[in-house]
Amino acid sequence: GCNPLAETGRSKLQNQRAVLNQQILRAVRMRAGAENLLRATTNNKVREQVLLELSFVNSDLQILKEELEGLNISVEVYQNAEETFSIPLVPLGLKETKDVDFTLPLKDFILEHYSQDSSEYEDEIADLMDLRQACRTPSRDEAGIEMLISYFLQLGFVENRFFPPTRHIGVLFTWYDSFTGVPVCQQNLLLEKASVLFNIGALYTQIGTRCNRQTQAGLENAVDAFQKAAGVLSYLKETFTHTPSYDMSPAMLNVLVKMMLAQARECVFEQIGLSGIRNEFFTLVKMTQEVAKVGEVYMLVNTAMNQEPVKENIPYSWSKLAQIKSDHYRALAHYFLATILCDHELQAGDDEDQQEKALSQLYDCVPEGLMLLAVLKDKVQRKQLGKAHLRKAIVYHEEALRVCGLCKKLRNIEVLQEVLTAAHKRSLLKYAQQETEDDFLSLIQAPDILSKTEHKVETIAPQFSKVKVKDFFHKLGPLTVFSAKQRWTAPRTICLHHEAGELGFSLKGGSPVQVYCLDPVCAAASAGLKEGDYIVSVGGLDCKWLGVNEVLEKLRSVREQPLELEVISCQDTAASLHSKSATYSMGMQKTYSLICLAMDEDKIDQTKKAPLKLPFLSWGTKNRQKAASTLCLPSAVAGSSQIKKKLSPFTLLNTESSLY
Numbered sequence: 001g002c003n004p005l006a007e008t009g010r011s012k013l014q015n016q017r018a019v020l021n022q023q024i025l026r027a028v029r030m031r032a033g034a035e036n037l038l039r040a041t042t043n044n045k046v047r048e049q050v051l052l053e054l055s056f057v058n059s060d061l062q063i064l065k066e067e068l069e070g071l072n073i074s075v076e077v078y079q080n081a082e083e084t085f086s087i088p089l090v091p092l093g094l095k096e097t098k099d100v101d102f103t104l105p106l107k108d109f110i111l112e113h114y115s116q117d118s119s120e121y122e123d124e125i126a127d128l129m130d131l132r133q134a135c136r137t138p139s140r141d142e143a144g145i146e147m148l149i150s151y152f153l154q155l156g157f158v159e160n161r162f163f164p165p166t167r168h169i170g171v172l173f174t175w176y177d178s179f180t181g182v183p184v185c186q187q188n189l190l191l192e193k194a195s196v197l198f199n200i201g202a203l204y205t206q207i208g209t210r211c212n213r214q215t216q217a218g219l220e221n222a223v224d225a226f227q228k229a230a231g232v233l234s235y236l237k238e239t240f241t242h243t244p245s246y247d248m249s250p251a252m253l254n255v256l257v258k259m260m261l262a263q264a265r266e267c268v269f270e271q272i273g274l275s276g277i278r279n280e281f282f283t284l285v286k287m288t289q290e291v292a293k294v295g296e297v298y299m300l301v302n303t304a305m306n307q308e309p310v311k312e313n314i315p316y317s318w319s320k321l322a323q324i325k326s327d328h329y330r331a332l333a334h335y336f337l338a339t340i341l342c343d344h345e346l347q348a349g350d351d352e353d354q355q356e357k358a359l360s361q362l363y364d365c366v367p368e369g370l371m372l373l374a375v376l377k378d379k380v381q382r383k384q385l386g387k388a389h390l391r392k393a394i395v396y397h398e399e400a401l402r403v404c405g406l407c408k409k410l411r412n413i414e415v416l417q418e419v420l421t422a423a424h425k426r427s428l429l430k431y432a433q434q435e436t437e438d439d440f441l442s443l444i445q446a447p448d449i450l451s452k453t454e455h456k457v458e459t460i461a462p463q464f465s466k467v468k469v470k471d472f473f474h475k476l477g478p479l480t481v482f483s484a485k486q487r488w489t490a491p492r493t494i495c496l497h498h499e500a501g502e503l504g505f506s507l508k509g510g511s512p513v514q515v516y517c518l519d520p521v522c523a524a525a526s527a528g529l530k531e532g533d534y535i536v537s538v539g540g541l542d543c544k545w546l547g548v549n550e551v552l553e554k555l556r557s558v559r560e561q562p563l564e565l566e567v568i569s570c571q572d573t574a575a576s577l578h579s580k581s582a583t584y585s586m587g588m589q590k591t592y593s594l595i596c597l598a599m600d601e602d603k604i605d606q607t608k609k610a611p612l613k614l615p616f617l618s619w620g621t622k623n624r625q626k627a628a629s630t631l632c633l634p635s636a637v638a639g640s641s642q643i644k645k646k647l648s649p650f651t652l653l654n655t656e657s658s659l660y
């Protein structure tokens with residue numbers, strides 16, 4: 001990752017975001033405490049003081065929210081450093097997170113679950129923590145994307161290795177909302193994976209905004225980056241459907257996908273006109289349709305941003321910028337069409353049918369009393385309709401300038417003001433060049449322009465398979481066998497003696513190999529070897545990744561000498577469900593699994609209500625005991641009546657220990 005202390009514009013913004021997140025967290029905690037006190041007290045004097053404090057805290061939160069919005073609209077920092085005359089594009093800021101220490105939880109799990117010396121995995125745990133730390137400050141290029149993807153894939157290995165579906169191991173992940181600054185804390189690794197995916201999409205947007213939009217290659221890279229960003233965010237929306245963070249909710253992600261595709265469409269239009277727009281009839285027709293398409297998609301983005309529940313959390317300046325771009329590009333469409341009508345009179349050698357067909361594709365309906373072929377042939381009607389389009393272009397330009405002037409954040413973006421002003425002046429100049437007509441037809445309204453494009457813009461799904469990642473905890477063995485879902489006995493040592501060159505058993509399977517066809521009277525069976533055991537070590541050499549032929553070769557190479565095997569047996573999880581199993585988590589009291597309690601249906605009390613579900617957010621330590629394991633109930637306390645609840649196996653489907 002990049003140096004987090006580097007004095008770059010982007011790092012300064014991220015540092016400011018981290019500071020704001022902490023301030024918002026403190027303010028939210030103060031507000032929660034004040035609201036609790038307000039509900040608890042009946043003293044009028046105390047209530048007045050609490051209400052006054054709440055007003056101060058709420059105003060402070062509003063100010064912090066506006067400051068965070070200012071960071072989200074600081075688009076100049078992310079643009080290309082070279083001089084440009086283009087409307088800025090909007091990037092997404094990276095989500096901030098707190099440090100996570102994997103050391104003790106993973107070492108304890110390795111010792112408890114895999115029965116291995118956890119000190120041998122200190123380097124691997126350190127590598128995982130270093131990779132996570134580096135992902136907080138990724139470089140703004142393909143190397144940064146590859147690093148984030150590698151961590152995301154590594155989390156898949158970690159989840160299968162160390163996160164069993166029935167309990168938590170004590171690792172708490174905290175991520176801050178990109179728009180509200182509110183933290184979300186979960187012991188579920190899926191929150192970590194979803195947040196990393198969001199940052200991959202955000203980094204793609206930052207790469208897209210950084211591209212040089214004055215070159216063909218730069219615009220192609222920008223289009224590709226925004227399409228990939230939309231693909232990652234769309235994948236996030238479809239894969240993680242119940243994220244407790246506003247910025248990753250399905251409604252918000254849907255808006256962000258639309259915004260990224262709109263920006264890709266904008267870059268496509270700039271790419272078409274980069275070499276210059278020829279003042280030719282059919283060329284201008286195509287440009288009119290393309291720019292009308294840009295205005296249309298931004299209008300849809302603006303509409304989506306103003307819908308509930310997105311409206312409350314999307315930055316106000318983003319919504320206004322989408323509205324400005326919609327008006328600006330629709331104004332350009334009317335300007336191009338006015339140029340067609342005013343500058344290109346029908347000549348003797350022109351194809352009337354082709355021009356009429358091209359012009360008809362721009363209109364859904366024409367003003368009453370006008371025929372397109374007659375408009376093409378009549379100089380006066382051409383100019384009248386052209387002036388009507390110019391008037392509409394000027395109205396759109398003035399609306400874009402008005403909205404830009406009303407938004408404080410956008411008003412301070414100089415290049416935006418310059419582009420809008422230049423386009424407005426160009427339309428005014430074009431209108432002034434036309435001769436004044438005094439007949440009533442000069443008051444006709446310009447019809448709306450139909451959009452059309454020949455360039456496809458769509459999401460590009462993330463290609464995770466292109467990034468090759470090696471499991472940090474490869475030494476634990478093949479993931480299909482050695483995972484958190486399967487439980488094993490501790491390794492047993494079997495002293496093996498050859499009997500007339502025969503082993504007394506056969507081997508099968510891939511890695512690791514499994515014992516089968518065991519002779520019950522052979523020496524290996526007498527030494528404790530069982531049917532179905534997995535061989536993990538031969539003569540002190542690890543063989544979890546060896547196949548049948550390799551293990552047999554090691555066994556036969558010993559000849560008449562005694563040989564020590566280490567084997568493990570798979571525990572029957574189905575049988576163990578019928579007995580109450582005690583578990584410990586983070587120093588909490590002894591608890592019993594709901595699955596076990598569900599089996600005791602003959603001891604059920606029908607009169608008790610089910611406990612309330614825990615909320616997603618946990619601000620303090622008061623709920624720590626409950627949050628330790630949402631799949632478990634406290635054991636009975638001595639001297640108190642035991643409470644038994646009727647639970648079915650389907651009860652587990654309704655627990656909130658998992659986000660998804």
